[in-house]
Amino acid sequence: MKAILMTEAGGVDVLQLRDIPTPQIKSPTEVIVELKAAGVNPIDTKIRKRGSFYPEFSSPVLGCDGAGIVVEVGDGVTRFRKGDEVYFCAGGLGKPETGNYAQYTVVEEDYVAKKPQSLSFAEAACAPLVLITAWEAMCDRISLGADDKILIHGGAGGVGHVAIQLAKLRGAEVATTVSNPDKERLVRKLGADYPILYKQKDFINAIMDWTKGKGVDAAFDTVGGKTFFDTCQAVKVYGDIVTILEPDCHSSSLKTARNRNLRISLELMLTPALMNLQEGLKHQRKILEQCAVWFDEGKLTIHLEHTFPLESASVAHQMIESGSTTGKIALTI
Template identity: 50%
Template sequence: MKAIAMNEPGGPEVLARAELEDLRIESPHAVLVRVQAAGVNPVDTKIRSRGPMRATTGLTVLGCDGAGVVEAQGSEVTRVRPGDSVWYCSGGLGGVRGNYAEFNLVDERLIQPLPAGLDIDQAGAAPLVLITAWESLHDRAGIRPGQQVLIHGGAGGVGHVAIQLAVAAGARVATTVSSAEKADFVHRLGAECAINYREESLVEAISDWTQGRGVDIALDTVGPDVFRQTIPAMALYGDLVTILDPGSDLDSKLDLGEARLRNLRMSLELMLTPQLRDIGDAQAHQSWILSQCAELMARGQLDIHVSESLPLDRAAEAHRRLEAGGMSGKLVLRIDA
């Protein structure tokens, strides 16, 4: 079985072609998927450079996101059958094989049927960012109609779906971008206000947009400095959610005095926790999130932007592009290309 794997941490060059033993179904709830597309996410580049997040032996196959066709199934699987097209988020953190490979074994609970109208590249690109954005806005911040929401990095992987999920929830959206082209892109997604962080003051722009009140919800997809800069742009009793460690990479201690004065509720979002801690119910909830997103897609309220699809053998190039930054949407590896 063809795969792209690594046997030690390092730069993109450690990703190399490997021939692995064929997978065998040993659990009655396992589904063997012929993988057609695998999303490339920042966590993939971090694991590649730092090492697996879970204990593992031998080669590590990256890739949390997958989409493909059911090849075979365990004796107790009832939700899918051979020939069905599916998408899911499973594996790729070490210990459990990821999706940079021709085949993968996935627990039935984590799989959803491929939404009608969603092509295989979009399906392979979508699960991790959709789950991250949904958990941030719905599960952490409790988004409600009429709220004003700030999404940082609106043209990026998580950002561009977070904008659409917020709009679908009835919220008004502002977002940060780095160029006029990206501003046009996020406006098409439904953002009312696009703030070029290279040219504008975030706090002043948000004050103008909210008439001095501040945003009810902010989602930080960028890092500690942005998290800190967002605090004075928040409304009293607002929700500030970050998908990164807000205390890392700061030259000085994170001062939360202003956040306390505003009575902010601050939440951390790591959609990988259910996999890392083997929390079955939480993994099933994430699969349910994909089913909810599929309904939004069917209604034309959610779209996945794939910036480029590359053959699996060009995985190292995909990592270099992602680490270079500035990308809109998602990169995908096509396994069958």
């Protein structure tokens, strides 16, 4: 089969289109998926630059997100049959015979969900990682509730644009930071109540005005760095802040967070995969099953900004690393 291999850690030139053996079922509960599309995520570019999570294995296939058609099932598979259209977040971290920048992949059935009928394969392939990340951050970490006010950073980004929609489905009021008027229009369309053009307006002052000096009930940081520490000033006393980046506590202080008695949560949706936590992986699949219902009911949408053919994976990586993308990018296979 054709696949994009990461021949070594480095720049985009290490992504090479090669012929490799088609993966085979080794467990009775595995399915083989003929991939029609793969999502491209920032984690893919980070692995490419620094090396995979499993350096003992060489030339991995990247890509955590995939969508395609089940073409073979193990003897113990009960949830799928040949011909089923599926989507999932599995593999792509460096283990052999995993990854979705390829024509085929093998996945445990417990990690796979039926593809939303209303989405194309490319749209579906873009969705799993960001859906799981946003869900775990806002529903599992901070238990966002009806009438809560939340600040979501980077609302036009991959995680941010689905986070807005999930927050609205929970009945919350949403403020979000964006960089330009085009992104402002997008987040308003997705349901954001208060877009903040952060290049024109200090988001802390904007939030304090919006909340009459109280601060938001919760904040979801998808940007990291100084933004995380500044956001602590915009969260109410005894409020919540969750981030998908590791705070650099050597460069900034958590004094504001401590004084305001904030509850800080860290979100890494890859933890179940990296630690082989079966219940965590099943929980993530259930998230995708519920979101599939909402997609088909018109309550969720995925903003697919660009698609590239498989052989142009390096171009997709360059676009993500530019830091200016809106929504999601997919490779079509």
